[in-house]
Structures are given as C-alpha cells and as structure tokens.
Amino acid sequence: MELLRRHAISLPALDSGAFASLFDRYGDARVVLIGEASHGTSEFYRTRAAITRRLIERHGFNIVAVEADWPDAARIDQHVRRQRPADWERQAFQRFPTWMWRNLEVAEFCDWLNRFNRDLPYERRVEFRGLDVYSMVASIGAVLDYLDKTDTQAARAARERYGCLMPWRDAPARYGRDVLYGHQSCEEAVIEQLRSLLELRLEALGRDGEDFFEATQNARVVQAAEHYYRIMYHGSSASWNLRDRHMFDTLRHLLEHRGPEARAVVWAHNSHIGNADATAMGWAGEFNIGELCRTAWGRDAVLIGMGTDRGEVACASEWDEPMRIKQVRPSRPDSWERLFLQTGFPATLTDWRDNPSIELRAALSETLLERAIGVIYRPESERQSHYFEAVLAEQFDAWIWLEETHAVTPLGPRQPQAGQAETYPFGE
Structure with missing residues (x-):
C-alpha cells in the first residue's frame, strides 16, 4: 500500500494548468486511448475531455475517435470541423443508449472543439469520428x-x-x-x-x-x-x-x-482500450482495440484506464429501457478499485509507462477483479455481471483513480427512440 501511495500523483482541479501538464508525458505517442469504467459517469467524460484538450493544444493531436457509430459522430464532425449548426444534439444518438454520447459533458467538449477549429484552415482542423x-x-x-x-x-x-x-x-x-x-x-x-x-x-x-x-x-x-x-x-x-x-x-x-502527421485520441470503455490479453476476456479468446493498437504501434500507443469506488451512474436495467440514475456500490475487497481506495487519495494518476520502478510493476502484476459497468448496471448481481479478472500492469500504461463519481447529464429525452436497438443484445 505504501508503494502505491508513493507512486500516486494527486490530481488537481480539471480546469487547472497543473492538471493538464501531468499528461504532457504522453505527448510523444501516436495514439492515446483513454478508457472509462462506465458509460454514464460525468467525471470520466470530463477527465477524458481535459486530457484530450491538452493533447490537441500542446501536442498536435488531430483526431478524436470514439466508441460511437460513424454516421452519428459525423454530425458532430460537421459541427466542429465544417462549422455547421450543432444539430447533432437533436438529430444524432437517438437509439439506445441515448445518454452515452448525447450528454452535457460531450456537448461542452464539442463546443470547445468548434471554437478551437474556427480559425484554423480546414485541412488542419481536428476531426471527431465514430469507430463502432x-x-x-x-x-x-x-x-x-x-x-x-x-x-x-x-x-x-x-x-x-x-x-x-x-x-x-x-x-x-x-x-x-x-x-x-x-x-x-x-x-x-x-x-x-x-x-x-x-x-x-x-x-x-x-x-x-x-x-x-x-x-x-x-x-x-x-x-x-x-x-x-x-x-x-x-x-x-x-x-x-x-x-x-x-x-x-x-x-x-x-x-x-x-497523413503522416496524424495523431489520435481514442475514447472507449476500459474493456475496449485496456489490453485484453491481460484480462479474463483475452484468456477466453477475445481481443480488443487496445491490444491491437499495442501490437501495431508498441510504445506509440498509450493505454490509460479509469476507475472509481462509488457514487452515481446513468444507466438502464435492461436493453431499450429508459435511463435511470443508480447508486454504484462500493468496490469489492478483492478488486483493484479497493486497492486504490485504500491509498487514501481521492483523485490520482499512477503511471508506469515511463516509471522504471520494478517494485511498482510487480505490485500491479497481481490478478485482481476490476469493475466494468456498460450501459446496463445490475448491482444485485454485480460480481457476476460487472467484474472480471485483470493484471493491471499489463492491461494499461497508467490508471486514473476517482474515488467518488456522479452521473452524466443527458440532453433531451431519456427514453430511446422506439424500435429495437442495433446494439442488441451484445453491445456495450
């Protein structure tokens, strides 16, 4: 525990220059993948946006690629890059889960990106793209x-x-x-x-x-x-x-x-951006975008995970049901989340990509449980539904810890458009 405390970097306020500068260490990468432990947590979205702004402003990243459908993300891209009216808040992301991208946190980032792009020539403007x-x-x-x-x-x-x-x-x-x-x-x-x-x-x-x-x-x-x-x-x-x-x-x-100057930030769930080969997913024969990026680009792909102990989350109980705000249960004693909770710090960055400490890597090389909440949250069966085994040292290059978190703020109706979601039944 003392080892984790020693290597944990306390995170200042999101809007401070001190927070942003902590992520300059990843400015040399070609692709930075930033995860989240749920699809409905405000702090995950806002933290990811703050890191992305820094990588764009100071390090020339010019693509934001997200776990969203290509046509819906294209409406955002037309707003931020082609300077068209922001109709995406009404026209895009109408199918379940509507709140995952049509929320206040994403809208605030897109408004910033629109302003950032405004005075740039078209060929230098930052793109917003969907990967799903x-x-x-x-x-x-x-x-x-x-x-x-x-x-x-x-x-x-x-x-x-x-x-x-x-x-x-x-x-x-x-x-x-x-x-x-x-x-x-x-x-x-x-x-x-x-x-x-x-x-x-x-x-x-x-x-x-x-x-x-x-x-x-x-x-x-x-x-x-x-x-x-x-x-x-x-x-x-x-x-x-x-x-x-x-x-x-x-x-x-x-x-x-x-082109050759292209550099991307990827926003997706931890289960997609963490190296699957270091988790129960990979041991069962699954791979993910994080593993493929690490194989393709090695050190030039940075994988950053995020986790929380407790709080609120925007989610549904079943597919195509309206969004609800649920309480996230405190993390299990046998989880990575509980280990970081015991450090006593409310918000930290732990980085081992550039950290030569053999002891830190060894401490993070245990096999513990990790929580993953998608768009569905079933707290009554949380162990079976939302935890999987993972070796953190191999899954990510860094871990952002946010002890208590809150739900995203949805835009528009919480009820998805009628009709079976194209994500049914396996989408996360």
Whole structure:
C-alpha cells in the first residue's frame, strides 16, 4: 500500500494548468486511448475531455475517435470541423443508449472543439469520428445519398445490392437469426458494393476526396455490420472480436487518410482500450482495440484506464429501457478499485509507462477483479455481471483513480427512440 501511495500523483482541479501538464508525458505517442469504467459517469467524460484538450493544444493531436457509430459522430464532425449548426444534439444518438454520447459533458467538449477549429484552415482542423459497427441502416442511407449526388447509375446498383438487407432494416439483430436458420445471407452483396465503391477511388479523390472517404467508411460499416449480425448467434467472442477489429481498422483508416502527421485520441470503455490479453476476456479468446493498437504501434500507443469506488451512474436495467440514475456500490475487497481506495487519495494518476520502478510493476502484476459497468448496471448481481479478472500492469500504461463519481447529464429525452436497438443484445 505504501508503494502505491508513493507512486500516486494527486490530481488537481480539471480546469487547472497543473492538471493538464501531468499528461504532457504522453505527448510523444501516436495514439492515446483513454478508457472509462462506465458509460454514464460525468467525471470520466470530463477527465477524458481535459486530457484530450491538452493533447490537441500542446501536442498536435488531430483526431478524436470514439466508441460511437460513424454516421452519428459525423454530425458532430460537421459541427466542429465544417462549422455547421450543432444539430447533432437533436438529430444524432437517438437509439439506445441515448445518454452515452448525447450528454452535457460531450456537448461542452464539442463546443470547445468548434471554437478551437474556427480559425484554423480546414485541412488542419481536428476531426471527431465514430469507430463502432452498429449503424447498418444509417450507413446504407449515407452511401446511397453520396452516390445519388455523384453517380446515379452506381446508386441504382447500390440500391439493388443493399436491398438484400432491407427486410431487416427495423430489427438488424434478427438478420443473423434468420441466416442461422437457413435464410440466404447478404455477404456477397455488401462486399461487392464496397468493392464497387473502392473502384471509384482515384476519380473520386481528385473531385470530392472527403465526401468519398465518408461514403467508403460507411460502406465498410455496412460490410462489418452484416458480418456482425450474421455471426452474433454463434457466440459472444466472435462478435466481440469482429467489432473491435472493425474499430481498430477504422482508426487505422483515419490515420492513413489524415497523413503522416496524424495523431489520435481514442475514447472507449476500459474493456475496449485496456489490453485484453491481460484480462479474463483475452484468456477466453477475445481481443480488443487496445491490444491491437499495442501490437501495431508498441510504445506509440498509450493505454490509460479509469476507475472509481462509488457514487452515481446513468444507466438502464435492461436493453431499450429508459435511463435511470443508480447508486454504484462500493468496490469489492478483492478488486483493484479497493486497492486504490485504500491509498487514501481521492483523485490520482499512477503511471508506469515511463516509471522504471520494478517494485511498482510487480505490485500491479497481481490478478485482481476490476469493475466494468456498460450501459446496463445490475448491482444485485454485480460480481457476476460487472467484474472480471485483470493484471493491471499489463492491461494499461497508467490508471486514473476517482474515488467518488456522479452521473452524466443527458440532453433531451431519456427514453430511446422506439424500435429495437442495433446494439442488441451484445453491445456495450
């Protein structure tokens, strides 16, 4: 315990220069992935935003890539980069879980990013992008909209190919079940559409490169989503791995598209950005974007986790149910959270990426439980539903500890738009 106290750096106020300067140590990375232990905690969002502002302002990071759908994040990108009205607060993130991105904490960061970008030339403005796989129907619409404006013949062909998926447009999860029971899949159609779009690359990049890139990414989402729903009933590991592989591939495409000066900050759950190979997830055959980034970029990928002991969280009890504010139970005695609670500090950063202490790494190399609250929180079955084993020293490069936390502030209605969420039943 004394060892953790000695290496823990007390965190000052979020809006202070002293807080921001603590994260200059990660300014040499190409990708900084910042996690969270829930999808509904205000302090996680605000801490992540403060770190990101510093990396953008002082170290030239120019992509913010988040665990959100590409078309919804594109509305934010149009606001912050193309300086269009902020309609995303009303038009985007209408499906469950609405509060995950449509909240006050995200809105405040996006307003700041809009102001930061305002006086920069377009090619230097910071992007806000989505990495996730769930927007099959919206991404089909975006591809068709692009082709309607640029190539009506190609648009007709795309409608014919994507028509294969239209019987499931209101319930994509049922597509995989129907294929499992003998319905013909749409795999060849969506692959052919992506191939057809990529054949237009040289001509389109010279004419409307940014719009073509958007359309191509949406076509990649459709291909990944079709595959995801087709295999989701074969087991959670296969669908999880496909989803995180897609997130990593999207990040890689973003960096390549931006060019040699591209540097990204990734916002996602701890379960995605911490190295899965150091957790029960990896031991069961799952991998994640954090593990893939560490494999691809080594030291140039920094993985930062966050945790809390108790407080409030915005969440639901079941899929598609309205948001509720629940009390987060105090952490278990056999958890990493309890270990950091016992240091006695309310807010700290513990970094071992640049720390030569063998003793610290050894202390963090035990196998303890770690809590993960997604958009669902079931405190009555917390051990089974929300804890997994992890070796912290290998899972992350640093850990941010916030002893007591509060729920995010949602924007708009707490009831999701009617219709089955595309994230059902495995999305986190």
